[in-house]
Amino acid sequence: MAEQDSDRSVSQTVRAQLRLRDLILSGDLRPGERISELQAVEATGASRTPVRMALVRLEEEGLLEAIPSGGFTVKGFSERDVLDSIELRGALEGLAARFAAERGVSSRDLEPLKGCLDEIDSLVQRDRISIEAFSSYVTLNARFHVLLTELSRSPSLIRQIDRASALPFASPSGFVMTQSELPQAHETLLIAQDQHRVVVDAIENREGARAEAIMREHARLASRNLRLVLKNKTHFDLLPGLALIRTAGD
The missing domain is CATH 1.10.10.10 (Winged helix-like DNA-binding domain superfamily/Winged helix DNA-binding domain)
Known part of the structure; x- marks a missing residue:
């Protein structure tokens, strides 16, 4: 009872x-x-x-x-609060990528990550990406980031990444749905997927510094998307909570 x-x-x-x-x-x-x-x-x-x-x-x-x-x-959150949270998450994910590269991973370890990237390719290489495809991308992108983090084999680092990703608006897919209505949407997804491929290549070749730098740069795509959405002041319905963010001009 x-x-x-x-x-x-x-x-x-x-x-x-x-x-x-x-x-x-x-x-x-x-x-x-x-x-x-x-x-x-x-x-x-x-x-x-x-x-x-x-x-x-x-x-x-x-x-x-x-x-x-x-x-x-x-x-409430200032624009700077959110940008700092994204930067923090990127720094931690960069460290996870470096750990994975320097500690070494087997071909079998990388199979799930590469399989996930193949699924993302099938979405981003289309001529036109629907809202449904963006939604599928969010799921696959979250999976990619989890799989990459796990390759670090560092439980303490994984916990810190989970904490950082839980900060409001700081998750790897935090602004994907909002970018779906922006003119640069398809181009941004292609850039993100190219960065995914490059970081996996760096890990496979045990290039720790390169892997870390790519993941830090990868997180900054979310910062760019945030600025674009706040500048346009449109499509707030695609990301609940944007009304909590104060911009520099507010």
């Missing part, structure tokens, strides 16, 4: 966390807005203990900020 109660509490916490995250990323809860435990209970329909845990988890994700008087406020 105690185990069932624990499972139910965890389930309520996850549901409450997802619901509150949706409210934040949709803009229903705006940056600086205070949310109390009682408000969160009313918004999610969960009991107080799971809601309390959900709020703490959202604080750990970086979407909420605890306030001394009690409760939380929705956190």
Whole structure:
């Protein structure tokens, strides 16, 4: 019975966390807005203990900020905050690529990574890329980054990359869907895929410095996409949460 109660509490916490995250990323809860435990209970329909845990988890994700008087406020982000998060993720992924190259990987180790790249090729080499293809790219791109990170054989580094990728808007595919409506969309995907291929080649040839530099540069594509989207002020619906970002002119 105690185990069932624990499972139910965890389930309520996850549901409450997802619901509150949706409210934040949709803009229903705006940056600086205070949310109390009682408000969160009313918004999610969960009991107080799971809601309390959900709020703490959202604080750990970086979407909420605890306030001394009690409760939380929705956190806003400057453009620089997001760019710094992307740069941090790129630096860590670069280190993972260097570790993989310098420690050596077998042909068998690289097979899943190369197979993933072949699937991405089938998408990006089309003359016209649909929204559905972009969505498939997001899944495959996330898989590529996970597989590459695992080749580092460094559990501590993998944990840090997972943390960095969980920062708001810092994941490897964070701005892929928003770029889908931009004129440069297809060109950007081709550049990204070429960088994927080059870093795998560098790892295979045990060129650590080259592999690291490529992955750091690869992350900067996300920074470029962010600037383009914020400059155009369009297609915000393709990435929930963009309203949380303050640009230099705001």
